[in-house]
Amino acid sequence: MFDDDAYTPQIKYVNDVCKRIIEAKEAGAISRDLTFICSSRVDHLNRARGEEMLENMKQAGFRMIMLGVESFSERVLKDFNKRITVPEIWKSIQRILDAGIQPLYYVIPFAPTIKLDELIDTIRQSIIALTVGVEVSINTYIWAIPGTPVYESEQHEVMYKDTFVEGANKILRKPHFILPEDPEVKTLAEKFIEHYPSYEQELCQKFGITHMPRRTASLVTFYAMLDLLGDYEQEKGLILEALDDIAHGRFIDRLAYGKKSTQTLISSMKWGSSPWAS
Secondary structure: OOOOOOOOOOHHHHHHHHHHHHHHHHOOOOOOOOOEEEEEOHHHHOOOOHHHHHHHHHHHOEEEEEEEEEOOOHHHHHHOOOOOOHHHHHHHHHHHHHOOOEEEEEEOOEOOOOOHHHHHHHHHHHHHHHHOOOEEEEOOEEEOOOOOHHHHOOOOEEEEEEEEEOOOOEEEEEEEEEEOOOHHHHHHHHHHHHHHHHHHHHHHHHHOOOOOOHHHHHHHHHHHHHHHHOOOHHHHHHHHHHHHHHHOOOOOOHHHHHOOOHHHHHHHOOOOOOHHHO
């Protein structure tokens, strides 16, 4: 087993590695069933020869590519210094799907500077992503790591976690995560912390869910957030349909369905026009 958390900076390097893997499989030196997962970046995949690279990766046996998207808010992306835009995110997702590879992206709903409307838009676009065959993994908050700029900033409120230390009979209080600055989002985050376990229990019992892979956990998380806000019946309905399909083995063939343009699906949604839907 080997790991490369930034596999795609150089297209020539990736193509050379893929060529050697393909040759080794054809020669019987390694199993044809051997598959790979890697991390990449949106800007790497959107380069001029990005599609060629992805095709080679597919032939070599790459089955999943992971991206750190973090948010579908242009402003939050700038706060994170991501140096990417929302249309560029969707372009990279479409390229991965077109190559027949499973995309997975990470998102942080309760980013420190996110506003409520930006959170709702991130959830909505993530529902679309799940619909077209993308795996979504949620890091609910920014972890509070001492020494980092976000932790040391006086404008951010840190939530602490108490841990009982066995043997010492003491409580260790340590930084846990950063709460959002926006009052509405902060209130939602606090409610989410308190009520999420009951949502997970209720939805798992309702649909007979016994295992929580990323896709299922993301859907349950988004449902809880929307329900705590009230309304958003259309969005919650789509989530419940997806959970029911997962529970009964009817979930769509993700990669085959994902070849349908994400832009077509986005444009068909009834949540109003957005710049990325044009």
